[in-house]
Structure formats: C-alpha cells, structure tokens
Amino acid sequence: MIGIDVVSINRIKRMHEKFGIKAYEKFLNSNEIELIKRVETAAGFWAAKEAASKAIGTGIGGVCGFHDIKISKTNKGAPKIKYKKKIRKKFNIKESHLSITHDSGFAIAVVQNIFN
Numbered sequence: 001m002i003g004i005d006v007v008s009i010n011r012i013k014r015m016h017e018k019f020g021i022k023a024y025e026k027f028l029n030s031n032e033i034e035l036i037k038r039v040e041t042a043a044g045f046w047a048a049k050e051a052a053s054k055a056i057g058t059g060i061g062g063v064c065g066f067h068d069i070k071i072s073k074t075n076k077g078a079p080k081i082k083y084k085k086k087i088r089k090k091f092n093i094k095e096s097h098l099s100i101t102h103d104s105g106f107a108i109a110v111v112q113n114i115f116n
C-alpha cells in the first residue's frame with residue numbers, strides 16, 4: 001500500500017517561528033530534529049509521516065501518531081522510514097520505503113509499505 005502527502009513549507013516555518021523547538025517536538029523525535037538543518041527538511045518529514053499514516057490506511061490519529069513513525073537518513077542522505085513495532089505487528093508490515101522532494105514552497109513525500 002502507498003501513501004502520499006504535500007505540505008506547505010511556509011506553514012511549517014510559521015509553526016516553528018511561533019512555537020520554536022516545541023513545534024518540531026510535536027511531530028519529530030530528538031534524532032529526527034538533529035537532522036533538520038533547514039525548514040524544507042522539517043516540512044518533508046511532516047509530509048513523510050502523514051504519507052506513512054495513509055500507507056496503513058488510518059491517517060494520523062489514535063492508532064498511529066507522529067511518534068509511532070521514525071525517520072532516519074542513510075550516509076548518502078536518502079530518507080528511511082520505520083513504524084514502531086506495535087504498528088508493524090498490527091498491520092503486518094515487512095518493510096517501508098520513503099521518498100521526499102521539496103520545491104516551489106511545497107514538500108511532498110511518498111511512502112510504500114510491503115506487507116508480510
């Protein structure tokens with residue numbers, strides 16, 4: 001199953017200007033926050049987590065929150081995504097793939113899940 005999401009980079013920028021680090025903590029863990037060197041990346045991560053929630057058919061909410069999804073990067077800068085174990089088990093997820101792009105004020109992410 002796949003999921004996609006688009007986010008206005010300005011929206012994330014305004015959120016960060018208003019709430020500072022707390023804005024990022026709402027949807028990112030500390031390892032993810034360390035990867036943020038510019039707001040485009042943060043917007044991409046937001047889109048990635050929304051897309052991941054769609055790729056299990058729930059959306060962000062009670063079943064799958066922002067903190068149930070973890071993003072990391074390879075040494076070449078490619079983003080990787082993994083759900084917490086309880087989600088992987090519940091939805092029978094074998095592996096997950098993520099791609100992110102940003103341009104012209106928007107960040108877009110696509111997530112693909114391969115199931116067992």
Ligand SMILES: CC(C)(COP(=O)(O)OP(=O)(O)OC[C@H]1O[C@@H](n2cnc3c(N)ncnc32)[C@H](O)[C@@H]1OP(=O)(O)O)[C@@H](O)C(=O)NCCC(=O)NCCS
Pocket residue numbers: 040041042044076077078079099100101102103
């Ligand atoms: C990585 C690359 C595909 C990004 O494409 P782009 O059009 O510049 O930028 P986009 O907005 O579409 O994508 C950026 C996102 O791609 C993702 N990305 C970065 N490196 C990646 C890689 N090796 N593989 C897959 N995805 C990658 C990241 O999520 C990045 O956003 P983030 O760092 O904010 O999280 C492109 O820069 C590239 O081909 N780089 C490798 C070659 C290179 O670095 N050449 C320059 C020196 S010779």
